[in-house]
Amino acid sequence: MAAAPSQAVLFIILLHIFYIFAPSHQYHPLDSLTPSEFSQIRSIVTKAYPESSTHNLTFQYVGLEEPSKQxxxxxxxxxxxTNPPRQAFVIARIDxxxxxxxxxxxxxxxTSKRIYSGYGYPMxxxxxxxxxxxxxxxxPPFVASIRRRGLKLEEVVxxxxxxxxYGEEEEEGKNNKRIVKVMCYYMNGTVNLFMRPIEGISMTVDLDEMKIIGFQDRVTVPVPKADETEFRESKIKxxxxxxxxxxTVVQPDGPSFTIDGHMIR
Known part of the structure; x- marks a missing residue:
């Protein structure tokens, strides 16, 4: 489960490679943000909201704040x-x-900041x-439920x-938390984990507090067998x-368009 940081690093490296080897093109106000601009944005925001043990900051979205059509x-x-100012729109979770x-x-x-208090949360x-x-x-209750089913904890994902x-009104202090539902699956003989759900167990997690706030083990249902759940070509019989x-689709004279940076003509 520690793949996220490495995925993020790989993504940034690939972005840098793309911008290093991509052919040069004429500037356009709607060009996507570059890796160096992402770094600038991070520096500006973290300087304004320095992290500490009691001050938490996460970036949920960063994208170009497009200039007006006019x-x-x-x-x-x-x-x-003069080129229009380069601006970015940032959605961040802060405290x-x-x-x-x-x-x-x-x-x-x-240059602009506001706290969003409507329905819903960032991605x-x-x-x-x-x-x-x-x-x-x-x-412990989850671990006990897995063992009671005779399953191997190390094979659970x-x-x-x-x-x-769903449109319900939120009461003060109720249902206004950033919550996810956690569902688990059993591998043990297959990589197609979604074919082997562990039914009967449900958990909810408060992402801000990062703790389990709801747990139920309602019923024990046999886990589907791993047989014939394989989807990888090399393993299919x-x-x-x-x-x-x-x-066959061909264009003998080449494509009818050209790509210049982020622009298709």
């Missing part, structure tokens, strides 16, 4: 004019609150989900899912379905 049209009419920030990369500062991060999934394995929101007839 600004882009004016720039296209005269590309020699259990959702903050919406506008970061100006030219001014190197946050999960890898860390949110992985940390929630890990809680089950140190939770858990995944977290949004509990959703005959009989196979009849092969499809070949199809």
């Amino acid at each position: 600004t882009v049209i004016s720039w296209l009419k005269n590309e020699t004019t 259990h609150q959702t903050h919406e920030l506008i970061v100006d990369l030219s001014l190197q500062e946050i 999960f991060t890898f860390e949110d989900q992985e940390n929630a999934d890990k809680l089950a394995f140190t939770y 858990c995944e977290s899912f949004s509990v959703g929101w 005959p009989p196979f379905r009849q092969s499809l007839k070949e199809i």
Whole structure:
């Protein structure tokens, strides 16, 4: 379950490689943020909201704050004019609150901030989900339920899912938490874990407190067998379905478009 940090590092490395080897192109106000701009944004926000043992900050979303349509049209009419300011829209969780920030990369500062208090929460991060999934394995009632079913704890995999929101009004201090439902599966002979759910057990986790706030073991249901759950081509055994007839799509004169950076012409 410790794959999230390595995935994030790999993603950043791939972004850097892309920008190093991608062909140069003319600047456009709607160009995506670059790796160096992401680094600038992180520095600006963490400087404004320094982390500490009592001050928690996580980035839930970072993207380009697009200039207005009229600004882009004016720039296209005269590309020699000053480029529109590069800005980013950031959604961050800071001390259990959702903050919406506008970061100006030219001014190197946050130019707009507000706390979102409506329904719903930002998307999960890898860390949110992985940390929630890990809680089950140190939770005694869950461990006891797995052993009672005669299952091997080391073959259990858990995944977290949004509990959703269905339009109900929230009461003060109730149902206003960032909660996920954790469901678990049994591998032991297959990699197709979703074919072997461990039924009857349900858990809910408060992501801000990062603790299990609900647990039920309602009924014991036999786990489906691992037989014939394999989907990897190298592991599938005959009989196979009849092969499809070949199809070929060609453009002898090449494509009818060109790609210039992020622009398709």
